Amino acid sequence: MRFSYFVLRRWLYSxxxxxxxxxxxFIIARMLPGDPARLALGPFALQEQxxxxxHVMGMDKPLPLQYWTYITGIFHGDFxxxxxxRRNVALDIAHYLPATVELxxxxxxxxxxxxVPLGVLAARYKDSWVxxxxxxxxxxxxxxxxxxxxxxxxxxxxxxxxxLPTTGxxxxxxxxxxxxxxLLLLDSLIEGDFSALGDALKHIILPSFAIAMTGIGQIAxxxxxxxxxxxxxDYIEASRGFGIPNRVIAFKYMLKxxxxxxxxxxxxxxxxxxxNAFLVETVFAWPGLAKYGIRAILRKDFNAVMGVVLIIxxxxxxxxxxxxxxxGYVDPRVRIKHEEGE
Amino acid sequence: MEEKAIxxxxxxxxxxxxxxGVSRVLDGVSLYVRGGEHVGLVGETGCGKTVAxxxxxxxLRSPPALFPQGQVLLAGRDVLKAxxxxxxxxxxxxxxxxxxxxxxxxxxxxxxxxxxxxVIRFGHRWIRDDGALTKTKVRGIAMExxxxxxxxxxxxxxxxxxxxxxxGMRQRVLIAMAxxxxxxFLIADEPGSAxxxxxxxxxxxxxxxxxxxxxIAVLLITHDLGVVRETVERVYIMYAGRVVxxxxxxxxxxxxxHPYTQGLLSSVPRLTGEALAEGIPGTLSDYTEAPSGCRFxxxxxxxxEKCAQQKPPMVKVSTKQHVACYxxxxxxx
Numbered sequence: 001m002r003f004s005y006f007v008l009r010r011w012l013y014s015x016x017x018x019x020x021x022x023x024x025x026f027i028i029a030r031m032l033p034g035d036p037a038r039l040a041l042g043p044f045a046l047q048e049q050x051x052x053x054x055h056v057m058g059m060d061k062p063l064p065l066q067y068w069t070y071i072t073g074i075f076h077g078d079f080x081x082x083x084x085x086r087r088n089v090a091l092d093i094a095h096y097l098p099a100t101v102e103l104x105x106x107x108x109x110x111x112x113x114x115x116v117p118l119g120v121l122a123a124r125y126k127d128s129w130v131x132x133x134x135x136x137x138x139x140x141x142x143x144x145x146x147x148x149x150x151x152x153x154x155x156x157x158x159x160x161x162x163x164l165p166t167t168g169x170x171x172x173x174x175x176x177x178x179x180x181x182x183l184l185l186l187d188s189l190i191e192g193d194f195s196a197l198g199d200a201l202k203h204i205i206l207p208s209f210a211i212a213m214t215g216i217g218q219i220a221x222x223x224x225x226x227x228x229x230x231x232x233x234d235y236i237e238a239s240r241g242f243g244i245p246n247r248v249i250a251f252k253y254m255l256k257x258x259x260x261x262x263x264x265x266x267x268x269x270x271x272x273x274x275x276n277a278f279l280v281e282t283v284f285a286w287p288g289l290a291k292y293g294i295r296a297i298l299r300k301d302f303n304a305v306m307g308v309v310l311i312i313x314x315x316x317x318x319x320x321x322x323x324x325x326x327x328g329y330v331d332p333r334v335r336i337k338h339e340e341g342e
Numbered sequence: 343m344e345e346k347a348i349x350x351x352x353x354x355x356x357x358x359x360x361x362x363g364v365s366r367v368l369d370g371v372s373l374y375v376r377g378g379e380h381v382g383l384v385g386e387t388g389c390g391k392t393v394a395x396x397x398x399x400x401x402l403r404s405p406p407a408l409f410p411q412g413q414v415l416l417a418g419r420d421v422l423k424a425x426x427x428x429x430x431x432x433x434x435x436x437x438x439x440x441x442x443x444x445x446x447x448x449x450x451x452x453x454x455x456x457x458x459x460x461v462i463r464f465g466h467r468w469i470r471d472d473g474a475l476t477k478t479k480v481r482g483i484a485m486e487x488x489x490x491x492x493x494x495x496x497x498x499x500x501x502x503x504x505x506x507x508x509x510g511m512r513q514r515v516l517i518a519m520a521x522x523x524x525x526x527f528l529i530a531d532e533p534g535s536a537x538x539x540x541x542x543x544x545x546x547x548x549x550x551x552x553x554x555x556x557x558i559a560v561l562l563i564t565h566d567l568g569v570v571r572e573t574v575e576r577v578y579i580m581y582a583g584r585v586v587x588x589x590x591x592x593x594x595x596x597x598x599x600h601p602y603t604q605g606l607l608s609s610v611p612r613l614t615g616e617a618l619a620e621g622i623p624g625t626l627s628d629y630t631e632a633p634s635g636c637r638f639x640x641x642x643x644x645x646x647e648k649c650a651q652q653k654p655p656m657v658k659v660s661t662k663q664h665v666a667c668y669x670x671x672x673x674x675x
Contacts, residue, residue: 233446234441234442234443234446234447235446235447235448235449235450236449237396237401237441237447238441238447238448238516239449240401240433241399241401241433241438241439241441242433242434242438242461242464242465242519242520243430243431243432243433243434243435243461243464243465243523244460244461244464245430245464246426248460248464252460253449253452256451256452257449257450257451260451330451331450331451332450332451332503332505333450333451333503333505336503336505336506
């Protein structure tokens with residue numbers, strides 16, 4: 001009961017955040033210099049034609065009214081028309097989003113599978129060469145821009161070693177599995193098409209790793225700090241004093257409190273991965289939302305820009321919501337503090 | 343007397359490898375506690391009381407800690423040489439302890455129940471009794487333990503997290519956890535000193551009645567002389583990693599021999615504050631460059647030349663009182 005209340009509050013906050021974001025991005029899009037109608041029609045269009053397009057798009061109406069039209073449209077799945085593709089932005093997003101989602105999800109897996117164990121190892125063998133190695137790797141991960149990592153990976157694994165493909169989501173020879181979720185890994189798995197699955201895996205390894213580097217470094221550092229901090233706590237010493245075996249202490253009494261800090265920054269890691277995706281998708285010719293978004297920004301395709309920003313905002317809010325709920329689940333202090341604050 | 347000792351520490355040296363070199367924290371500590379006996383270990387903060395306790399519990403981490411010399415016999419077994427599994431088996435059953443700060447000694451992300459259940463489950467005493475240990479039985483033992491420390495509504499407390507309990511309640515939970523496996527010997531590190539004075543008094547009297555009832559031997563570690571006077575029969579006074587005086591509580595309070603003990607006692611009325619610094623000028627020295635000879639000599643009002651040169655051995659000054667000070671070495675030398 002207490003916990004569901006905590007979750008409900010988090011949901012309400014999230015809706016507020018999204019509402020605020022929609023207003024902000026709407027205003028920014030309208031304030032940008034340059035006339036979208038003129039840009040859409042080109043330099044040789046007549047002024048009347050431009051005025052006409054402005055009217056069709058409702059841009060001659062007052063801003064609050066425009067916002068109202070836009071926001072009610074969104075609830076009907078109408079994100080407005082994209083100038084580049086001449087389609088509804090909602091359709092474009094549905095087309096490009098899965099590729100990015102897949103990339104970022106795999107990147108998160110990298111972070112969890114590499115970042116956390118590296119951190120635990122570094123804490124366990126504190127100040128040894130293992131620790132130093134992890135430290136250096138973490139610094140590199142945080143310091144080197146992801147697209148440079150991407151280029152480096154392409155050079156090493158595709159060009160020099162030739163074991164992984166350079167660009168794209170699938171090889172030309174591989175027939176794509178029937179579209180279900182848009183996530184190639186999942187679709188090919190559902191279909192039982194293992195050659196497609198393998199091919200998709202090969203393609204996603206490099207770009208997802210390039211995106212994940214920052215997160216791996218951050219999470220490894222934080223897990224290390226968190227584990228060694230918990231190891232020095234009185235309650236761990238007390239557990240040892242009460243005769244709890246070491247393995248139970250490590251995997252139960254240390255791991256749970258130590259997981260809180262890395263968990264809470266996982267939301268930030270997700271955000272940094274999304275922004276990393278913008279450049280990495282370009283390097284790997286990955287047909288995702290980031291590439292679509294960049295083109296939209298360059299061409300002032302403002303319906304598309306707003307759509308992309310809103311969707312990214314939504315993803316961000318959802319991920320943070322999940323992270324918050326998980327953190328509340330793991331850490332009673334978060335939950336109970338919220339009850340008392342009420 | 344040593345045969346019956348549950349804890350017998352002999353000439354224990356504990357060093358720590360630190361950045362500046364080697365910190366010689368314990369420098370030849372000897373003390374013993376007999377079965378059922380209540381003993382006090384007194385000294386100012388930083389004198390090595392807690393290090394001694396942790397060594398006895400076998401929970402002092404060694405890499406940083408080194409044990410160059412000495413023995414710690416716990417129920418006849420050498421803690422410093424015992425196999426980890428042997429040490430584990432003694433915890434809870436033979437030896438247990440109560441930690442200084444109840445606010446930090448409970449794991450914040452597990453309920454009281456989860457924590458106390460594990461203590462019971464891994465406390466080998468219960469397993470040996472009758473093989474199987476059902477969940478209901480563990481629960482029953484836990485409830486009984488919480489009831490024995492006078493916590494109301496133990497069923498509810500089992501489902502609470504530490505931060506939902508007051509400091510006094512947490513201290514009671516810790517006492518319950520320490521005693522649930524029925525140890526023969528309990529080390530109490532300044533119990534309740536982190537709590538309000540009134541609550542501390544309650545906790546101490548509760549603890550006293552519990553250990554008396556069960557016939558548990560206690561080593562009470564404290565800097566509070568008032569507590570010592572009320573609770574223990576025999577007392578060790580520690581200064582800078584050495585025992586400087588030992589004797590019956592009454593004797594030591596009536597007739598302290600060591601200049602440090604005298605200073606300590608004279609500062610009793612204001613002991614709670616920084617009064618100690620007023621009572622005895624100077625502060626504890628740095629353990630990496632501990633003073634030569636008697637470690638107290640730089641602060642001692644009666645220091646002699648000899649004091650700076652050689653470590654004074656323990657001498658008997660009455661039937662039950664020993665002191666490590668050259669003032670009492672035969673012929674007044």
